[in-house]
Amino acid sequence: MDEQELRATLRTSLERHAAEADVTAPVADRARGEVRRRRRTRWSVVGAAAAVALAVGGAAVATGGDDPAQGPSTVDEGSADVTPTSTDEWRTEYWGGVAVDVPADWGYGGAPFDDGTACYPEAMIGPDGRRLRTSGDRGWVGRPIGATDVCALVPNAWEPSAPYAWLGAGVEPGTYEYDNGYVQETIEVEGVTVTVGTTDAGLRSRILATARGGEPTRCQHTYPGVPEATTGFFDSGDDGPPYAWVCAYRVVESPNIVEDGTFRLSYAAKVAPEAAADALAAQDAAPVQQVDCDYQPHEFVVLATGVPGDTYTRTVYETGCAGGTVHLVGGAKEMVAAGVKPWAHNGIPAVVYGPTGGRGAMIDSFIGPQG
Amino acid sequence: MTDRATAAEPGFDAWVEARVPALLRFGYLVTGSQQAAEDAVQSALVSACEKWSRISRRDDPDAYVRRMVVNAHISAWRRSGRRESPVALVRDATVTDPAQRVVENDAVWRMCSALPPQQRAAVVLRFYEDLEYAEIATILDVAEPTVRSHVHRALAALRRELDSVDGVDSADSAEES
Numbered sequence: 001m002d003e004q005e006l007r008a009t010l011r012t013s014l015e016r017h018a019a020e021a022d023v024t025a026p027v028a029d030r031a032r033g034e035v036r037r038r039r040r041t042r043w044s045v046v047g048a049a050a051a052v053a054l055a056v057g058g059a060a061v062a063t064g065g066d067d068p069a070q071g072p073s074t075v076d077e078g079s080a081d082v083t084p085t086s087t088d089e090w091r092t093e094y095w096g097g098v099a100v101d102v103p104a105d106w107g108y109g110g111a112p113f114d115d116g117t118a119c120y121p122e123a124m125i126g127p128d129g130r131r132l133r134t135s136g137d138r139g140w141v142g143r144p145i146g147a148t149d150v151c152a153l154v155p156n157a158w159e160p161s162a163p164y165a166w167l168g169a170g171v172e173p174g175t176y177e178y179d180n181g182y183v184q185e186t187i188e189v190e191g192v193t194v195t196v197g198t199t200d201a202g203l204r205s206r207i208l209a210t211a212r213g214g215e216p217t218r219c220q221h222t223y224p225g226v227p228e229a230t231t232g233f234f235d236s237g238d239d240g241p242p243y244a245w246v247c248a249y250r251v252v253e254s255p256n257i258v259e260d261g262t263f264r265l266s267y268a269a270k271v272a273p274e275a276a277a278d279a280l281a282a283q284d285a286a287p288v289q290q291v292d293c294d295y296q297p298h299e300f301v302v303l304a305t306g307v308p309g310d311t312y313t314r315t316v317y318e319t320g321c322a323g324g325t326v327h328l329v330g331g332a333k334e335m336v337a338a339g340v341k342p343w344a345h346n347g348i349p350a351v352v353y354g355p356t357g358g359r360g361a362m363i364d365s366f367i368g369p370q371g
Numbered sequence: 372m373t374d375r376a377t378a379a380e381p382g383f384d385a386w387v388e389a390r391v392p393a394l395l396r397f398g399y400l401v402t403g404s405q406q407a408a409e410d411a412v413q414s415a416l417v418s419a420c421e422k423w424s425r426i427s428r429r430d431d432p433d434a435y436v437r438r439m440v441v442n443a444h445i446s447a448w449r450r451s452g453r454r455e456s457p458v459a460l461v462r463d464a465t466v467t468d469p470a471q472r473v474v475e476n477d478a479v480w481r482m483c484s485a486l487p488p489q490q491r492a493a494v495v496l497r498f499y500e501d502l503e504y505a506e507i508a509t510i511l512d513v514a515e516p517t518v519r520s521h522v523h524r525a526l527a528a529l530r531r532e533l534d535s536v537d538g539v540d541s542a543d544s545a546e547e548s
Contacts, residue, residue: 001533006526007498009533013479014400014499021399023392025409031387031416114418224512262512296445296487 091127092215093141093347094268095167096222096252098192099215102141102165102207107132108350111142111195112154114170118142119151121158129345131364139163139198143266144170145250147350147367155184163198165207168252171195189213218304219247219268226263226300229327231313239309244276245269246343248352250299263300267351275342276305280315280328282338289332291322301352303343319354319366337361383423387416390433397437400495402444403484415439437500438510441492478532486525489513493521 091104107123123140126132139162152158160182176184184197190213196204249263306312316327324335337357344365354366398408415436419426426432483491496507508515
């Protein structure tokens with residue numbers, strides 16, 4: 001059978017199989033019903049989004065992150081006019097190109113996907129990245145990532161018991177009042193939903209007012225695919241202290257994002273440059289990765305390090321490939337616990353799926369098989 | 372609370388009625404089952420309806436919705452944590468044209484079932500929807516060489532399937548003679 005015959009066989013066979021489909025299935029009616037149900041039961045829309053967006057003001061300039069073509073941007077932590085005054089009590093969380101400031105003692109949990117399911121809608125991980133025995137009344141930052149298989153349908157079959165901020169959750173802009181007094185308000189900033197739920201109206205307004213786009217970090221906002229490890233020299237002559245950022249990316253599936261399939265920033269945080277150096281040294285000494293993964297990557301982590309005015313390096317951790325593969329400039333290495341632990345804390349164990357590392361060496365570093 | 376339940380967006384109903392049969396056939400080929408096809412198409416239509424004012428302004432809403440069908444399937448596939456198993460081999464010892472057709476159909480389905488979702492979608496878009504590589508790349512949001520690689524690998528896999536069946540048939544014939 002030559003190439004043409006092979007292609008013809010494939011075409012003909014696909015047509016035959018396509019004819020097996022039942023095209024009378026009422027999927028259009030079901031879809032309309034689902035849209036009506038979503039709109040009816042969930043949210044009442046108010047004009048808060050525009051008001052809060054106006055209140056933000058002082059938006060920073062978008063950056064090229066660690067893209068060597070543009071060169072890393074300057075970190076400017078004080079650029080947002082509305083940043084809470086005490087940096088000891090607040091921290092910044094990132095999702096896509098949006099940054100939000102939250103109380104520093106809040107932990108990490110889940111936020112609703114587009115179907116309203118949230119796994120897990122309470123603080124599951126502490127602010128330092130340790131798993132919590134009990135959530136208590138600790139506030140939390142939630143992302144639409146399945147951190148566990150313990151889920152709730154929000155808001156229909158769930159009531160909050162602690163304040164929260166959701167980034168990129170599948171909720172419509174507007175407000176929702178729970179019977180227990182919690183008020184949830186959602187705004188949209190640069191296409192990303194930011195939701196805050198609390199009984200404290202002042203706290204809610206304060207957090208929402210910090211939601212902003214274009215926050216300068218060392219993390220690029222998106223990648224079209226898993227990037228290559230790279231190193232280079234800064235174009236500009238700016239100098240400054242060494243830096244290290246951990247930047248997590250994942251493919252976000254949401255009707256709110258038309259250009260689906262792109263890897264978007266799901267988490268970003270500064271790391272002590274010394275700790276990052278330790279991680280990179282450990283990875284450099286790790287065994288060469290022998291497995292060439294043939295799979296559809298869903299997420300990865302970039303460790304962006306450098307010295308402004310001198311050199312920068314992008315190291316890529318592919319957590320879903322063969323027990324973890326780390327792409328260094330010199331080649332791919334097996335991911336090892338000592339190459340992960342220096343940066344896999346704070347929100348990472350609630351945001352990134354990863355291997356257990358054999359004998360549990362990395363079990364606290366990532367979302368595991370059972371959350 | 373304000374009740375925002377309304378009819379579907381203007382223009383959506385007419386478009387969806389015209390396109391559902393084709394989308395279900397496409398979904399069936401991409402997912403490999405009626406149930407999964409209905410789920411993927413329904414999910415895509417919900418997304419399309421909610422964003423119809425934006426999608427309908429695009430040159431080709433079909434491409435967007437096909438993409439959503441593929442993405443819905445990939446998402447479900449990931450959540451389930453399972454991969455489709457190749458279907459059981461169905462062969463007829465008698466080598467007649469209908470039997471050969473069954474063998475070929477089976478080989479194609481088995482090959483498709485073994486492909487990752489995106490690769491399978493590339494094959495369906497190329498050989499069922501007859502799209503150009505560039506169009507497929509746009510729908511799948513991958514580079515054109517990636518699409519070519521997907522298709523090339525699929526054809527190679529199909530050739531192996533067919534060669535394997537031929538080999539088994541030849542061996543059976545030799546045993547019987």
